[in-house]
Amino acid sequence: MKTLVAQRAQVKVCDNHVEMATEASKEVIRITNGAISSRGKCAIALSGGTTPQLLYDKLGSKAFSGQVNWGAVHFFVSDERCVPLNDKDSNFGNAQREFLSKIGVPAENLHPVKNPDKAPAKAALAYEKEIKEFFQLTDGEFPKFDLILLGMGPDGHCASLFPNTKALEEKQRICVENLVEKLQVTRITFSIPTINHARNVMFMVQGPEKSKVLKEVLVGDTVLYPVQHIMPEAGNLQWLLDKKAASDFLKSGAGSR
Ligand code: 6PG
Secondary structure, three states: OEEEEEOOEEEEEEOOHHHHHHHHHHHHHHHHHHHHHHHOOEEEEEOOOOOOHHHHHHHOOHHHHOOOOHHHEEEEEOEEEOOOOOOOOOHHHHHHHHOHHHOOOOHHHEOOOOOOOOOHHHHHHHHHHHHHHHHOOOOOOOOOOOEEEEOOOOOOOEOOEOOOOHHHHOOOOOEEEEEEHHHOEEEEEEOHHHHHOOOEEEEEEOOHHHHHHHHHHHHOOOOOOHHHHOOOOOOEEEEEEEHHHHHHHHHOOOOEO
């Protein structure tokens, strides 16, 4: 694995998806245990998509799951599809099936978006209320998640912050419903300020189809993609990449050791 710095972020280039998932598992455990020892609990927002699957498998495995007191960890999602929890496309449902159901985390520590399939706008408001209560926020305050996991699509979206969608402009709300016209769906997503208030943001990106955009994101100085708005105000930002996703970035010679 190679570690570089670009755009004030730590960039780890792994040989393959397995190494990336192992490194990500170690980071999740490090951050989680650090939060528990500092504040007695940890709040993690999980990502959807396919890239984190191997991470969830590893965290749920005997090799890793015993390294954390999961009873002190609360799980949310950084975005959700408007489908029932038992739907194969549900981000929280998938994390529950692949990971959360295997680590004995108490039910009260699980924070899925409730009924996103029924009324997205209401579900987003209810999720926002649940987050405000968990973090005991006053009006206008944003939550400080200990870790927000994100993926990146080939179009440079993260969470459900897709190019040319309304949620990109959201500066007040913690999470909102977001119509994604190109997919003909509505999603629920964290807003940019919510992500930027996190203590740690970790992207996991794999595959050659993301390499061109990723190079622009890590090297370019023109904001072309939603992910370029992710710059934690005081938190730590890291990118875990596999070699295929990092190839254009590495060829650019950018990134300092
Ligand atoms: C989702 C995710 C989404 C995902 C990216 C990357 O709900 O699908 O939150 O933002 O992280 O689309 O997806 P892959 O990891 O499958 O490439």
